[in-house]
Amino acid sequence: MAEVLVLVDHVDGQVRKSTAELLTAAARLGEPSAVLVGAGGDTARETLARYGAAKIYRLESPDLTDHLVAPVAEALAQLVERTGAVAVLLPSSNDGKEIAGRLAIKTSSGLITDAVDVQPGEAGGVRTTQSVFAGSYTVVSSVTRGSPVITLKPNSVPVEESPGAGVEESVDIQLSDVARAARIVERSAKAASGRPSLTEAAIVVSGGRGTGGDFAPVEQFADSLGAAVGASRAAVDAGWYPHASQVGQTGVQVSPQLYVAAGISGAIQHRAGMQTSKTIVAVNKDPEAPIFELVDFGVVGDLFTVLPQATEQVNARKD
Amino acid sequence: MNIVVCVKYVPDAQGDRGFEPDHTTDREGVDGLLSELDEYAVEEALKIVEAGEGEVTVLTMGPEDAAAALKKSLQMGAHKAVLVTDEAIAGSDAVATSLVLAEAVRKIGEETPVDLVLTGLASTDGSMSVVPAMLAERLGLPQVTFASELTVEGSTVRIRRDDETASETIESTLPAVVSVTDQINDPRYPSFKGIMAAKKKPVQTWSLADLGVDPAQVGLDAAWSRVEEVTARPPRTAGEVVADEGEGGTALAQFLASRKFV
Ligand SMILES: Cc1cc2nc3c(=O)[nH]c(=O)nc-3n(C[C@H](O)[C@H](O)[C@H](O)COP(=O)(O)OP(=O)(O)OC[C@H]3O[C@@H](n4cnc5c(N)ncnc54)[C@H](O)[C@@H]3O)c2cc1C
Ligand SMILES: Nc1ncnc2c1ncn2[C@@H]1O[C@H](COP(=O)(O)O)[C@@H](O)[C@H]1O
Numbered sequence: 001m002a003e004v005l006v007l008v009d010h011v012d013g014q015v016r017k018s019t020a021e022l023l024t025a026a027a028r029l030g031e032p033s034a035v036l037v038g039a040g041g042d043t044a045r046e047t048l049a050r051y052g053a054a055k056i057y058r059l060e061s062p063d064l065t066d067h068l069v070a071p072v073a074e075a076l077a078q079l080v081e082r083t084g085a086v087a088v089l090l091p092s093s094n095d096g097k098e099i100a101g102r103l104a105i106k107t108s109s110g111l112i113t114d115a116v117d118v119q120p121g122e123a124g125g126v127r128t129t130q131s132v133f134a135g136s137y138t139v140v141s142s143v144t145r146g147s148p149v150i151t152l153k154p155n156s157v158p159v160e161e162s163p164g165a166g167v168e169e170s171v172d173i174q175l176s177d178v179a180r181a182a183r184i185v186e187r188s189a190k191a192a193s194g195r196p197s198l199t200e201a202a203i204v205v206s207g208g209r210g211t212g213g214d215f216a217p218v219e220q221f222a223d224s225l226g227a228a229v230g231a232s233r234a235a236v237d238a239g240w241y242p243h244a245s246q247v248g249q250t251g252v253q254v255s256p257q258l259y260v261a262a263g264i265s266g267a268i269q270h271r272a273g274m275q276t277s278k279t280i281v282a283v284n285k286d287p288e289a290p291i292f293e294l295v296d297f298g299v300v301g302d303l304f305t306v307l308p309q310a311t312e313q314v315n316a317r318k319d
Numbered sequence: 320m321n322i323v324v325c326v327k328y329v330p331d332a333q334g335d336r337g338f339e340p341d342h343t344t345d346r347e348g349v350d351g352l353l354s355e356l357d358e359y360a361v362e363e364a365l366k367i368v369e370a371g372e373g374e375v376t377v378l379t380m381g382p383e384d385a386a387a388a389l390k391k392s393l394q395m396g397a398h399k400a401v402l403v404t405d406e407a408i409a410g411s412d413a414v415a416t417s418l419v420l421a422e423a424v425r426k427i428g429e430e431t432p433v434d435l436v437l438t439g440l441a442s443t444d445g446s447m448s449v450v451p452a453m454l455a456e457r458l459g460l461p462q463v464t465f466a467s468e469l470t471v472e473g474s475t476v477r478i479r480r481d482d483e484t485a486s487e488t489i490e491s492t493l494p495a496v497v498s499v500t501d502q503i504n505d506p507r508y509p510s511f512k513g514i515m516a517a518k519k520k521p522v523q524t525w526s527l528a529d530l531g532v533d534p535a536q537v538g539l540d541a542a543w544s545r546v547e548e549v550t551a552r553p554p555r556t557a558g559e560v561v562a563d564e565g566e567g568g569t570a571l572a573q574f575l576a577s578r579k580f581v
Contacts, residue, residue, distance in 0.1 A: 011484065068463065068489055069452065094448065094465055094482060101449035102456040104414065110543035111414065113447050127547075140548040148544075181461035182495070185477075186488035197483060203580065225580065243467070243502055244483045250356065250440060250501045252483070258580050279578060280555070281571065287562070294555045297574040301563025309568025310575075317572065317581050 002086040003055070004030040005079060007072070007099065008048065009091045013040020015047045017200050018154040022089045023051040023164075025118040025157045029087050029126060032164060033057060035079060037072055038065045041168070049166025051159065056168045063175050069095055070179040073102035078173055080107050080147050087126055089118070092151040093199075100149045109146025116156040116255075116276075126150060135275035154199045155255050190244065198228045198245060203258045204277075206230035206247055208270075210263015210284065210303055213240045217307040218262055224314040230254065230274075232264045248273035262303045266291025283307060320373030320471070322364045323424050324437045325454070326357040326392055328385035329444040353388035357439035358395070358506035359499050364437050365396045366504065367471055373434075374398045376427055380408060380419045386522065393517035394509030400520065401427060405527040410539030417453035419537060422530040424458060435476065436496045440465065448498075455496040463491045467502040 004026040009016045019034075026032035034053040036044055041058045048056055057079060064071045076088060076099065088103060090096040092114050104111035117129035125144035132139055143150070198204060205227045207218035215229070222229045231241035233248060247254055249272040259277035264270060266282070266289055274280070275294065282291040282298045283306045292298045299306050331350045364375045377392040379385045380403040389400035403423050411419070424436055436458070441448040455462035466478035474493045479486065509517070527534050535541060561570050575581045 068461075068491075070455075070461065073456070097447070097449050098452035098462070098464060101413065101417075101452035104543070105417070105453050105456045108543075111449070112544055113449060128544075131552075136552055136554070138548075138550045138552055139546055141544050141546050143544040145543040178459055178461060182463050182489055182491040184487050185490045187485055188487075189485050190483070199483070225575070244481055249443070258575070258578075275555075279580075281574070283567075283571070287560070292560050293557050295560065296558040296578075297571065298558070298560035299563050299567040299571050300560060301567040306563050306567040306571065309566075310571040311568075313569050313572030314575065314581050317576055 002030040003033045003083045005076065005083070005085045005088045006032055006034050006053070007076065007088070007090040007096065008034050008036045008044065009093065009096070010036065010038075010040060010044055013043025015044050016091075017159070018091045018152070020047070020051040020159040021154065021157040022091065022152055023048070023053060024160045024162075025152060026087070026089050027052045027162060028118065029120055033083065033085070035059065035076065037075070045166055045168065049164050050161055052162045052164040053166050054164040056166055057171050058168055059171065059173060061173065063180055064173075066184055067180050068182040068184060069098045070102060070182065071175050073099045073106060074175055074179050075173045076103050077106040079171065082171070085147050086124060087148045087150060090149070090151045092153045096151050100151045104149045107146050107149070109149050110143035111149045112141055112143055113151045115150050115152050118150055118152060118157070131276050153253070153255060193229070195222065196226070196228045198230055198247070198252050198254055201228035201254075202256055203227035203260075204230050204247070204254050204256045204274075205260040205262065206232065206264060206274075207235055207241070207262050208232035208264030209234040209238070211235060211240065213238065215241060217304055217311070221260070221262075221307045221311045221314075224311045227260075232270050261291050262307060264291055265289045266294065320368060320371060320434050321428075321431045322367065322373060322375045322435045322437060323427055323433050324357070324360050324364045324375060324377045324392065324397065325420055325450070326361065326377050326379050326388050327354045327439070327442050328352070328379055328381045328388035329354045329442060351384055351387060353391040354439060354443045356441060356443055356501060357388075359501055359503055360437040360439045361392045361395050361397060362504045362506040363469055363499050367435075376401060378420065378423055378427065379403070380416060380423070382409070389522060390517060391509065393520045393522075394513045395507055396513055398520065400522040402522060402524045403530065404524060405534070407527055407534035407538045410542070411537045412542045412544065413447055413449050413453060414543050415537035415541055417450050417457050419527070419530065419532055420450070420454050421457035422532050423525065424454070426525070426530060432494070434493045435471070436460070436494070438496065438498045440498055440500045451496055451498040458496065461491045461495045462497075463489050463495050464498040466497055466499045469497065469499060469503060
């Protein structure tokens with residue numbers, strides 16, 4: 001069966017859930033081959049095999065991890081050529097989309113970013129579904145040219161375990177000088193919050209200007225639900241929460257099972273980052289706030305009384 | 320320092336955006352404007368030349384109306400502008416857009432070599448964030464993207480790039496393609512003087528033929544992927560909204576329990 005390359009998203013071999021989704025989607029199109037860049041191959045192997053990787057290409061040259069995206073795109077292009085892969089799937093992260101863009105040009109292949117579904121198409125092509133304009137339209141496309149390059153949004157495809165052989169192959173990649181021009185000279189990992197990652201969490205609780213800078217009720221409610229914490233741009237611009245937590249057009253796009261907006265008005269740019277959430281809940285003092293147009297359930301009230309009460313009730317129900 | 324800033328003319332996000340029967344974005348029914356996210360790139364370019372020396376050229380590919388995006392950039396302080404417009408480009412995807420922009424950057428560089436190509440974070444209409452990477456690929460240049468801080472020293476550019484897990488410092492030689500986020504600066508408003516001065520600034524209009532691009536390589540028919548179906552999602556209908564009269568939090572917890580979140 002033809003190979004489908006999957007770029008593994010991992011930190012030192014700890015594979016992110018989005019990679020299991022990619023492997024599940026890849027199995028629909030052909031035989032999944034995981035491409036693992038950087039150290040941690042021994043740790044990652046078992047997980048990759050569990051979700052269907054028949055082969056694992058291990059690319060460990062520091063040149064691939066010490067530079068921004070271009071070397072990985074070159075490596076994938078060489079792998080596509082060597083294996084005749086029928087498609088390449090990548091995570092819809094900033095890096096994933098950029099690698100995808102460069103790869104599509106290098107291999108003269110069609111490109112789809114931010115897909116929420118992937119299916120086999122006609123004539124060996126790929127059919128994708130995307131959600132555009134802040135979730136107000138669903139677009140189905142087909143890509144037939146080259147080895148279609150698809151980036152898939154996290155939380156889009158239900159993960160299925162389907163054991164693969166997980167045979168490791170090391171490959172020799174030739175990198176050009178220009179690919180090594182943009183060097184990562186410093187990298188500082190952010191302190192872990194202990195909460196799930198925003199893009200992968202099943203539940204996200206976000207706070208906005210209405211918190212007045214006090215995120216404690218938002219965080220406590222999030223913790224009662226095991227949720228990730230997000231923020232509106234107004235809260236981020238005020239310096240109340242880190243930019244990496246910003247949900248929206250210029251922040252992170254999330255699509256959890258449940259999204260809770262507290263003290264957020266629901267501006268179009270914020271909606272762009274959360275409107276595809278399955279269930280939406282809002283707490284806002286203003287009954288006219290546009291966020292209430294989208295909710296499955298809303299409470300008109302002060303978040304400083306509503307959230308603590310809800311937190312207490314949720315915790316009580318768990319006992 | 321010779322800087323080219325790529326700016327896009329986009330339908331206003333506040334308007335009712337939709338699709339044409341041929342599945343391209345409806346750009347007629349909605350007022351257009353300079354993509355807000357590209358204002359940060361224009362501002363950053365102006366700051367760089369103001370701190371040293373050099374020239375800022377703004378470049379757009381789009382319909383004739385896209386000249387409005389150039390005008391705003393010139394009013395902010397850019398020195399000259401290039402509009403690439405041609406009937407054949409309607410419906411172009413990112414692959415074709417990057418081809419046309421790359422050829423335009425090359426042509427701009429024929430007079431004085433281009434040191435830096437600046438772009439925004441994403442189009443506010445398409446929001447793919449792939450054109451900068453593709454442009455870099457086509458120009459054979461390094462890309463340094465998602466910059467929330469930017470410094471240029473001699474022939475080196477250094478940026479800060481943040482994501483959920485890490486903050487990175489990235490360094491590259493020039494020339495390079497750099498995209499900037501909305502965290503990088505506060506774009507200026509055109510001053511009265513700027514608005515008057517813009518009227519005398521040169522705007523060149525190029526066709527695909529001027530760039531030596533074959534019309535068959537761009538536009539809807541050349542796209543490497545094909546849109547088959549577009550369906551409007553039924554607008555989310557507002558669910559139950561209750562006023563908190565002392566039991567709002569309890570009602571919320573009950574709702575979550577009824578949906579099995581607790
Ligand atoms: C180019 C561009 C990109 C942007 N990108 C993003 C983005 O990615 N993400 C994003 O979020 N925004 C983005 N924005 C900004 C967006 O337009 C809004 O300004 C922003 O989302 C507003 O944040 P907010 O809802 O927290 O604040 P506000 O709009 O001020 O709303 C605060 C809400 O809190 C309520 N409130 C106040 N006190 C309480 C209380 N005690 N209890 C309960 N409710 C209370 C108020 O009724 C109000 O509805 C962008 C804007 C631009 C121009
Ligand atoms: N038609 C265009 N003309 C000029 N610049 C563009 C065009 N399309 C995209 N860009 C640039 O590429 C950036 C990212 O666009 P995108 O990849 O479409 O999200 C934008 O912020 C612009 O700087």
